[in-house]
Structures are given as structure tokens and as C-alpha cells.
Amino acid sequence: MPMLADPSQKYKPFPPVHLPNRQWPSRTLEKPPRWLSTDLRDGNQSLPDPMSIAEKKEYFKKLVDIGFKEIEVAFPSASQIDFDFTRFAVETAPADVAVQVLSPCREDLIKRTVESLTGAKKAIVHIYLATSDCFRNVVFGLTKEESKALAVKCAKLVRSLTKDDPKQQATEWDFEFSPETFSDTDMDYAVEVCEAVKEAWGPTEDRPIIFNLPATVEMATPNIYADQIEYFATHISEREKIAISLHPHNDRGCSVAAAELGQLAGADRVEGCLFGNGERTGNVDLVTLALNLYTQGVSPKLDFSDINSVIDVVEKCNKIPVHARAPYGGALVVCAFSGSHQDAIKKGFNVHEKKVEAAAGKHVHWQLPYLPLDPQDIGRTYEAIIRVNSQSGKGGSAWVILRNLELDLPRGLQVAFSKVVQQRAEVKGQELTNEELCDLFKQEYYIDYEGDNFNDQTYKLIDYSISTPAKGQKEIEAEIQIDDKIVKIKGQGNGQLSAFNAALSKHLNIDLNVKHYHEHSLGVDSNSRAATYIEVSLKNDNVTRWGVGIHEDVSQASFLSLISILNGLHRNKDI
Numbered sequence: 247m248p249m250l251a252d253p254s255q256k257y258k259p260f261p262p263v264h265l266p267n268r269q270w271p272s273r274t275l276e277k278p279p280r281w282l283s284t285d286l287r288d289g290n291q292s293l294p295d296p297m298s299i300a301e302k303k304e305y306f307k308k309l310v311d312i313g314f315k316e317i318e319v320a321f322p323s324a325s326q327i328d329f330d331f332t333r334f335a336v337e338t339a340p341a342d343v344a345v346q347v348l349s350p351c352r353e354d355l356i357k358r359t360v361e362s363l364t365g366a367k368k369a370i371v372h373i374y375l376a377t378s379d380c381f382r383n384v385v386f387g388l389t390k391e392e393s394k395a396l397a398v399k400c401a402k403l404v405r406s407l408t409k410d411d412p413k414q415q416a417t418e419w420d421f422e423f424s425p426e427t428f429s430d431t432d433m434d435y436a437v438e439v440c441e442a443v444k445e446a447w448g449p450t451e452d453r454p455i456i457f458n459l460p461a462t463v464e465m466a467t468p469n470i471y472a473d474q475i476e477y478f479a480t481h482i483s484e485r486e487k488i489a490i491s492l493h494p495h496n497d498r499g500c501s502v503a504a505a506e507l508g509q510l511a512g513a514d515r516v517e518g519c520l521f522g523n524g525e526r527t528g529n530v531d532l533v534t535l536a537l538n539l540y541t542q543g544v545s546p547k548l549d550f551s552d553i554n555s556v557i558d559v560v561e562k563c564n565k566i567p568v569h570a571r572a573p574y575g576g577a578l579v580v581c582a583f584s585g586s587h588q589d590a591i592k593k594g595f596n597v598h599e600k601k602v603e604a605a606a607g608k609h610v611h612w613q614l615p616y617l618p619l620d621p622q623d624i625g626r627t628y629e630a631i632i633r634v635n636s637q638s639g640k641g642g643s644a645w646v647i648l649r650n651l652e653l654d655l656p657r658g659l660q661v662a663f664s665k666v667v668q669q670r671a672e673v674k675g676q677e678l679t680n681e682e683l684c685d686l687f688k689q690e691y692y693i694d695y696e697g698d699n700f701n702d703q704t705y706k707l708i709d710y711s712i713s714t715p716a717k718g719q720k721e722i723e724a725e726i727q728i729d730d731k732i733v734k735i736k737g738q739g740n741g742q743l744s745a746f747n748a749a750l751s752k753h754l755n756i757d758l759n760v761k762h763y764h765e766h767s768l769g770v771d772s773n774s775r776a777a778t779y780i781e782v783s784l785k786n787d788n789v790t791r792w793g794v795g796i797h798e799d800v801s802q803a804s805f806l807s808l809i810s811i812l813n814g815l816h817r818n819k820d821i
């Protein structure tokens with residue numbers, strides 16, 4: 247029996263924190279936290295194949311470019327690679343970037359760790375010791391007093407090797423202590439250990455000590471983590487000499503929420519990884535946290551203007567793909583396949599573009615259905631937003647045609663073309679690429695403005711001339727090709743299009759009734775062309791057919807629309 251009928255026999259609910267005056271629920275996020283990237287430490291230690299030095303260098307550069315000012319670069323006592331890379335980071339980090347490294351509470355490892363930082367401009371020594379009952383009993387076999395004493399001893403050791411060492415004065419030293427498994431630690435004991443560590447380190451308001459309060463394992467709902475953080479923040483003394491840092495893991499899938507509520511609860515700093523790499527289900531995703539702030543109008547002070555290049559580095563160095571549904575960065579997150587989403591997005595862009603035009607350079611607030619962020623802000627294009635498959639509707643295909651061929655299809659033509667697309671998508675059973683969709687449109691309406699040749703094109707316009715036999719009258723003489731034969735046709739009407747229609751109808755013995763005519767120009771310069779769209783019905787037939795024509799001359803474009811209709815009727819054996 248793999249799953250228990252009564253799981254309470256095996257799992258206990260996490261107890262709530264007693265915090266009746268909690269303040270965090272009525273606060274809002276108004277500024278970014280101090281960010282610490284631990285991609286090169288917590289992220290790296292969880293990879294099947296840890297990063298090479300070359301990969302770490304590339305990743306480090308990207309983190310600096312994004313704007314991280316605190317970067318945990320390694321666990322220097324773990325391997326020569328980690329030690330050597332720390333040396334590289336110390337030597338190349340910009341003056342405003344602090345290099346952080348991690349060590350357990352072991353004297354030999356702390357000494358090696360501090361050694362790796364020699365000569366740094368700004369360094370943060372980070373030590374950790376688990377404080378939960380479970381870890382103390384199971385992993386260390388230490389009492390509460392013994393654990394606290396070990397933490398204090400190690401804080402003093404770091405102090406003597408760094409800020410108290412006369413030879414180390416060229417470096418700005420900061421110190422971080424993590425009561426590991428904080429999320430499962432008795433709150434009063436966490437505060438007690440941190441008070442003792444604080445006294446050992448001796449922070450000031452200018453150089454506060456960092457207490458990093460990790461959800462080493464995410465144990466409960468994010469509101470409980472927030473309560474734990476607020477409890478700590480309101481019970482520790484000398485709050486002004488402390489930076490409270492969060493380090494949420496994602497075991498329950500709530501790390502982003504936990505980090506956001508934890509900031510409301512008083513945290514100043516957040517540790518995590520790009521796209522949530524890290525132990526087990528990962529560390530909190532810093533891209534999501536930063537862009538969540540951005541979409542609330544708060545600058546995160548991290549720059550993801552070129553998110554694709556960030557993804558490239560992350561995927562290459564971690565050797566793990568960024569999930570297609572990852573918030574903001576995933577390949578499919580700014581992309582709609584379904585008809586009603588596409589329709590709403592297309593309408594949203596129409597309204598937005600009008601607002602932008604009317605605002606004449608002033609700011610316009612972003613309010614688009616289904617798109618919480620303007621994809622262009624993070625270097626993603628609008629072209630990829632709408633993709634077409636059998637779940638799509640007319641709006642989706644119309645968007646692709648508009649963006650790729652600049653043709654703004656009238657609604658009736660959208661409906662007609664979407665039936666053609668639907669049929670093709672169902673046969674293919676897969677997405678239609680933009681190229682396939684544009685080709686389908688050109689074939690369906692015989693648009694050969696790029697010299698395309700369509701095998702089933704029976705009718706072609708070869709030449710024509712127009713005269714005005716009487717006021718308000720037009721006469722056309724035209725040469726058209728029908729299969730391999732050139733024929734001359736002639737007709738009159740009160741306009742050029744009706745004259746051409748009359749000439750065709752007479753020659754072919756059909757009666758084309760023009761129901762809709764629509765035109766717009768393509769391009770903005772003097773060489774711009776006209777696109778015309780015509781819907782006709784055949785006499786005694788309520789089925790209509792659309793034609794499309796494109797030409798430098800608007801009259802010729804409309805003639806081509808009628809020719810396009812004839813070819814379509816012929817293909818469907820309607821004439």
C-alpha cells in the first residue's frame with residue numbers, strides 16, 4: 247500500500263506560530279531586497295556534474311552583468327576547483343561586488359575558507375550550523391548548549407582570522423551565520439543562538455551581521471515561514487545591527503511566495519538561484535522574484551533586459567534546461583495557442599497601440615489580457631506570442647498574417663481563412679509554424695507578389711487599359727490568361743472594379759456580386775503597395791468567397807483580388 251489511507255499516522259501537521267499581533271499581512275512590497283545569488287554554491291553543489299572553472303567564470307560574469315552585488319561563489323574547502331574559482335572571483339570581482347563563500351563550523355575548513363578570500367575588496371564569510379532538534383539529534387548528536395557553543399566558537403574564529411587580523415585590513419569583511427534548518431527550529435532557540443553569535447562577532451549599524459534564516463527544507467505554508475521571520479525580527483535584540491536574510495527552498499513549491507511574505511515580515515535580503523536551481527526542488531527563483539516586483543512597478547535593481555542570454559548561460563552551465571513553463575523565461579510563457587487567449591491578446595494590442603499613439607511619448611500603463619509583463623521589456627519578441635494549432639481561432643491566424651505579411655485581414659476573411667487553417671492543423675496534428683501559415687495564406691488566395699508560382703493558378707491578369715467613355719463611366723479592356731490561352735475581355739461600369747467585374751462576368755458567364763471591399767496600404771514609403779480584400783457571392787448561391795490582391799496600384803490590386811477569387815472558385819469546382 248504505497249499511499250496511506252490515513253497519512254496522519256505517519257506525518258504530523260506543522261504547528262502554527264503564536265503571533266497574534268503579526269504585521270506582515272497588511273504590508274506591501276515597495277522596494278527590492280539585497281539580492282544574493284548562490285547559483286555558484288547551493289546551485290552548483292546540487293548539480294550531477296558541477297560546473298568547471300570555465301563555466302563558473304562565464305556564470306559569474308553573467309551574474310555581475312545582471313547587477314548582483316553579493317555573490318556566493320563557492321564552498322572553497324570542498325574542492326580545489328572551488329578554491330581556485332574563489333581566487334579568480336576575488337581577483338576579478340568589480341569593487342562594488344562582495345564575494346561570499348560558505349564553510350561548515352569546522353576549524354580546519356574555516357581556515358581554508360578564509361585563506362581563499364585573501365586580498366578581496368569585499369568579502370562575506372558565511373558559516374552554517376543546523377539548529378533544529380531533528381538535525382542536532384540525528385546528524386550531530388549535540389545538545390542545544392553544545393550547538394550554541396560551537397556556533398560561538400566558530401564566529402570568534404572567523405572574527406580573529408578576518409576583521410581582527412591586522413594583516414586583513416585591506417578587505418571589507420562581513421559575516422553571515424545560518425542557523426540551518428531554521429524553518430524547523432524552535433524559534434526561541436534560533437533567537438538564542440543568534441544572540442550569542444552576534445555578541446561573538448560584534449556587528450555595528452554600519453556593518454551589520456547577516457542572519458540568514460533558511461527554509462533548508464520547506465516545511466509548511468508560506469504564511470508560517472513569514473510568521474517565523476517576523477517572530478525572529480521582533481525578538482532579536484539590536485535589530486539595527488542585523489540584516490535578516492531569507493534562503494527559501496522549494497520543497498512544497500511555494501518558495502517564491504515564502505520569500506515574498508518573508509520580506510513583508512521584515513527580511514532585508516534574499517538568497518536564491520536563477521530559475522530556481524538548487525538542492526532537490528531548488529532554491530527560490532530570483533528571476534521570478536525580481537520580475538514579480540517589476541510588474542508591480544518596483545525596480546528590482548537586477549537587469550533581465552536580455553533574458554534569453556541569461557537562459558543560455560544558465561542552461562549551458564547547469565546542464566539543466568529551463569522549464570518551458572518557468573515564469574517569465576520559459577519558452578512557452580509568452581505564447582498563446584488557444585483561440586480565446588489569442589483573440590484577447592490581439593484586441594489588447596490594438597487598444598494598447600492606440601493608447602501609445604494618443605499618449606504621444608507619455609507613459610502608458612500596461613494592461614493586456616493574459617500578459618502580465620510586456621515581453622519586449624525582457625528582450626522577447628511579439629512575434630512569438632501567438633502560435634497556431636488546432637486549438638486556435640481566427641484571431642491567432644490573423645495575428646500571424648498581420649505580423650509577418652503586414653496584411654490586416656477584415657473580420658470576414660479571418661473567419662474564412664481560419665477554417666482553412668483549422669483543417670490543415672487537424673491534418674498535421676501539430677503546431678503550424680509562421681512560415682507554414684503564411685504559405686498557406688498565399689496559396690489559398692494566390693498571392694504571388696514575391697514571384698511564387700501556384701500550380702493550380704488557372705486565371706492570370708496579363709494587362710489592361712482603362713478609358714472614360716462618358717462622365718461617371720469606366721471602360722476596361724483587359725488581357726487575361728486562362729490556362730494556356732490569352733483572351734481579351736471588355737466591360738463597363740461606374741468604376742474601374744465594376745468594369746473589370748462586368749468584363750469577367752460577361753466572358754465567363756457568371757455573376758459575381760461584390761459584398762465587401764476593404765483596402766489598406768503596405769509599408770510607409772513612396773514604394774508602398776496596396777492590399778485589397780474583396781468578398782463576393784455568386785448569383786443563386788449564398789456561399790461567399792474572399793479574394794486578396796496586392797499591387798503598387800490600388801486598382802490593379804482590386805483586379806487581382808477578383809482573379810484570386812476566380813482561382814479559388816475554380817479550385818473548388820464552383821465555376
Ligand SMILES: CC(=O)SCCNC(=O)CCNC(=O)[C@H](O)C(C)(C)COP(=O)(O)OP(=O)(O)OC[C@H]1O[C@@H](n2cnc3c(N)ncnc32)[C@H](O)[C@@H]1OP(=O)(O)O
Binds near residue numbers: 352
Ligand atoms: C544546507 C546546505 O546546503 S549546507 C552546504 C552543503 N554543501 C556541501 O556539503 C558541499 C561541500 N561539502 C564537502 O565537500 C564535504 O561534505 C566536506 C568537505 C564539507 C566535509 O567532508 P567530510 O569530512 O568527508 O564529511 P562528510 O561530507 O562525509 O559528512 C559531513 C560531516 O560534517 C558534519 N557537518 C555537517 N554540517 C556541519 C556544519 N554545519 N558544521 C560542522 N559540521 C557539519 C556532519 O555531521 C558530518 O560529520 P561526521 O563526519 O563527524 O559525521
Ligand SMILES: CC(C)C(=O)C(=O)O
Binds near residue numbers: 493
Ligand atoms: C547553508 C544554508 C544556508 C543552506 O544552504 C540551507 O540551509 O539550505
